[in-house]
Amino acid sequence: MPELPEVEVVRRGLVSWVRGRTITAVEVVDPRSIRRHVLGPEDFAGNLEGARVLDVVRRGKFLWMPLADTPAGTAAGTPGATPAGTPAGTPVDDRPADALGGAVETVPSVALMAHLGMSGQLLMQDTGAADEKHLKVRLRLSPADGMPEQLRFVDQRIFGGLFLTSLIPTSDGGPGGLAETPLPLIAEEAAHIARDPLDPYFSFDDFYRRLRARKTGLKRALLDQGLVSGIGNIYADEALWKARLHFARPTDTLRRADAARVLDAAREVMTDALAAGGTSFDSLYVNVNGASGYFDRSLNAYGREGKECTRCAEAGRVSFLRRDQFMNRSSYTCPVCQPRPRNGRW
DNA sequence: AACGCGACCTGCGAGC
DNA sequence: TGCTCGCAGGTCGCGT
Numbered sequence: 353m354p355e356l357p358e359v360e361v362v363r364r365g366l367v368s369w370v371r372g373r374t375i376t377a378v379e380v381v382d383p384r385s386i387r388r389h390v391l392g393p394e395d396f397a398g399n400l401e402g403a404r405v406l407d408v409v410r411r412g413k414f415l416w417m418p419l420a421d422t423p424a425g426t427a428a429g430t431p432g433a434t435p436a437g438t439p440a441g442t443p444v445d446d447r448p449a450d451a452l453g454g455a456v457e458t459v460p461s462v463a464l465m466a467h468l469g470m471s472g473q474l475l476m477q478d479t480g481a482a483d484e485k486h487l488k489v490r491l492r493l494s495p496a497d498g499m500p501e502q503l504r505f506v507d508q509r510i511f512g513g514l515f516l517t518s519l520i521p522t523s524d525g526g527p528g529g530l531a532e533t534p535l536p537l538i539a540e541e542a543a544h545i546a547r548d549p550l551d552p553y554f555s556f557d558d559f560y561r562r563l564r565a566r567k568t569g570l571k572r573a574l575l576d577q578g579l580v581s582g583i584g585n586i587y588a589d590e591a592l593w594k595a596r597l598h599f600a601r602p603t604d605t606l607r608r609a610d611a612a613r614v615l616d617a618a619r620e621v622m623t624d625a626l627a628a629g630g631t632s633f634d635s636l637y638v639n640v641n642g643a644s645g646y647f648d649r650s651l652n653a654y655g656r657e658g659k660e661c662t663r664c665a666e667a668g669r670v671s672f673l674r675r676d677q678f679m680n681r682s683s684y685t686c687p688v689c690q691p692r693p694r695n696g697r698w
Numbered sequence: 699a700a701c702g703c704g705a706c707c708t709g710c711g712a713g714c
Numbered sequence: 715t716g717c718t719c720g721c722a723g724g725t726c727g728c729g730t
Contacts, residue, residue, distance in 0.1 A: 470723045
């Protein structure tokens with residue numbers, strides 16, 4: 353279950369293995385994993401072969417690799433996404449590359465997008481390594497000292513996938529996401545989601561203003577990737593528990609301090625998970641399993657139906673976590689320290 | 699605008 | 715034992 357911290361662990365690992373290398377061959381083992389690349393496997397492979405990976409960028413749970421040297425006429429998987437006849441790698445506007453962040457010799461216009469979905473993994477593997485049971489896509493990379501030759505996309509449940517997308521200017525002029533060499537460009541397919549809480553350019557003021565304008569429940573807002581990205585069901589429950597707020601709390605009555613508390617809580621939970629995942633990430637593997645131990649040890653709310661609330665126990669009270677259906681999902685709360693709003697009024 | 703829901707998937711555990 | 719069923723998760727798109 354990769355959430356934002358796991359994806360960031362993947363990003364950090366991946367960038368050290370693939371940055372600067374050229375994709376020499378592409379093997380789509382299961383076309384369902386590239387179904388969001390509407391032009392199909394041949395187009396996908398044809399446009400990737402020969403491309404050079406410039407960086408690995410993340411916003412929320414979306415991960416993408418800006419590419420250089422993609423074949424001219426790349427359509428980025430979406431008909432009409434790139435102006436006809438525009439060779440990929442051409443600057444997206446008239447500014448010189450330096451004005452777009454410097455340190456890049458080519459301004460990319462196309463990226464390889466990856467979303468891990470529920471069960472996706474990006475693994476670096478040597479050629480001799482046996483295929484994984486759920487291997488979906490294999491990318492062969494140009495040789496590099498002591499580095500594995502293959503980047504594999506493995507996905508049991510096929511909620512995730514790979515596809516090519518255009519890079520477009522960000523709406524606020526800031527970096528598209530966390531990157532080694534930030535550029536004010538964003539993968540088109542990720543342009544509709546807000547910055548995530550770990551993004552230095554995340555604006556709490558904007559978040560709070562938009563939150564107050566909503567007429568909905570707090571958890572629904574936290575899960576809305578257009579408002580704040582990267583928060584999934586697990587971290588939403590953990591953040592709400594930490595902030596002592598109920599999932600149904602109306603957003604239009606939230607005080608600034610409440611909003612700040614729940615957002616800080618989300619950031620803390622993610623940062624802790626990132627630290628735990630980061631420490632276990634030390635091998636050739638770039639995977640999403642590093643944080644599973646963290647989940648086992650550190651969850652205070654999610655999945656703990658009927659178990660004691662640890663915070664209440666420390667305070668000498670006894671209370672048990674309950675599970676409710678909310679948004680066709682399970683939500684876990686402590687009935688004592690996260691009381692349900694009464695009559696929707698606070 | 700808000701929101702519910704189905705679709706997309708597979709594996710696992712519960713219950714019969 | 716073997717079957718069915720419900721459930722888990724994130725995202726997208728459609729209908730209300």
